[in-house]
Amino acid sequence: MSMDRRRFIRLAGGGAVAVTLGACGSALPPEAIAAWQGPGEQTDVRRWLVGHALLAPHSHNLQSWLVDLGVPGEITLFIDRSRLLPQTDPHSRQMMMSQGCFIELLDLAAREKGLRAQIELFPQGAFGPETVDARPTARIRLVPEASVAPDPLFAQIFHRRTNREAYEAREPDAAALEAISACVQAYPMRVGFVGAAQSEALARHRRIAREAWRIELVTPRTVMESLQVLRVGPQEIARHRDGISLNAPMARALVALGLFDRRQVPAADGASTTTQIQDFNTRIEHTPAFFWLVTEGNDRCTQINAGRAYVRAQLAATAAGLSMQPLSQALQEYPEQIGPYNEIHQLLGASAPRFTVQMWARLGYAPVIGPSPRRGLAAHILKA
Structure with missing residues (x-):
């Protein structure tokens, strides 16, 4: 048998x-892993940055990242509270780490474009220790700066x-x-x-x-x-x-x-x-x-x-x-x-x-595996 x-x-x-x-x-469906091909050319560089950041690791692969692009030159990051894990992550500590993973990949992508990502965490105040709320987790201002150097780790984003x-x-x-x-x-x-x-x-x-x-x-x-x-x-x-x-x-x-x-x-x-x-x-x-x-x-x-x-x-x-x-x-x-x-x-x-x-x-060391599904750029943008 x-x-x-x-x-x-x-x-x-x-x-x-x-x-x-x-x-x-x-053999995952091609549309489920299309984001791993990269965001392609974007008229708004912020969309290009987010297209890389959304490849970050996330608890249970829930991808709870929402961004507001309503202010030119800025990205405001929120946590999608419909994508929490209240049983296994009751205080959302792991969710905050997942937000950090997103921010770091966004920062790496910004450096590739010669941009300084000025990251302000919790611009309206930090969440309490028990719960998260509707306030943003970060506000990122993008500033062109000639001294910004690319980070070699950027090259690994699509292989992680x-x-x-x-x-x-x-x-x-x-x-x-x-x-x-x-x-x-x-x-x-x-x-x-x-x-x-x-x-x-x-x-x-x-x-x-x-x-x-x-x-x-x-x-x-x-x-x-x-x-x-x-x-x-x-x-x-x-x-x-x-x-x-x-x-x-x-x-x-x-x-x-x-x-x-x-x-x-x-x-x-x-x-x-x-x-x-x-x-x-x-x-x-x-x-x-x-x-x-x-x-x-x-x-x-x-x-x-x-x-x-x-x-x-x-x-x-x-x-x-x-x-x-x-x-x-x-x-x-x-x-x-x-x-x-x-x-x-x-x-x-x-x-x-x-x-x-x-x-x-x-x-x-382990055998090479394929990527996990990603919801794609449009799913993460609250306001363009």
Whole structure:
């Protein structure tokens, strides 16, 4: 019996939700990934900048960026509050990091055009620590300046991927780690790595990651939040162009047969959940290194700057042939994750509340994968 057939029977018999939340086929609909070809020539340079910035990484690939271009020479950035993750990101910390990722890519694109991006965070005041509101997250004024130099990381924007596949056993090159560290030095935060040379610490990283993933999958409201943004098959992927894409033929067959009900919480001991846990544990067990960012404080500006630092680190990793996958589960601030949250902070010498682990990610060499869907330029512009 083939592996696909065995998996199909196991999933169907267990009332499966998906083969894995992270799996997807390579043949995504062309319209879903058209943004990765670039914005083309634009009469308004701001649209060209936004066309690059929207390729930034984002939690659950929700792409919650909205820009107002109503004032000439300015870009005002807002967060789309219809695209939040209230269960897994209850205080929108990860959302603020995603805003930072967008701002950093916009800044890199501006430099390519000889423009200084004068970035003012929260021009009408910062959000409180618990919620976000309708005020802008940033106002960016674009000023031509002859001294502005392009940043080499710009060249990696179209190659950057969040790679959830199995990583090779070999450790990252020391020069690559140095390049990653160097590229985030403009931001006041601590960068760290762990690999095989620190075998005991590496084992603890793996154990925390496994437990945090298990908790998210067996907590009904958090797993349902992911299922609500799961896009299965070419039609759904092309219609939404966001969220978690699943284009594997077996998953599409389950949908066609009515065996894939995303309205139902999968059983904690069911085939779907246990298969996902096993697959994730295997990838974690073979992950050769982990990367992290720690900040002192956790205010909204710090969160945005952590996003800027992270995407720079990922671009530098891309330039070195390395892949990254954020392990957000243990950093999330909902009650069930308090154990892994405390453990990873303790392990990294980042005692809360003084310090916050803003990013924790797998790091290693992995097969090349395709890009994730993007909604396109028009979806992000409030006012031209």
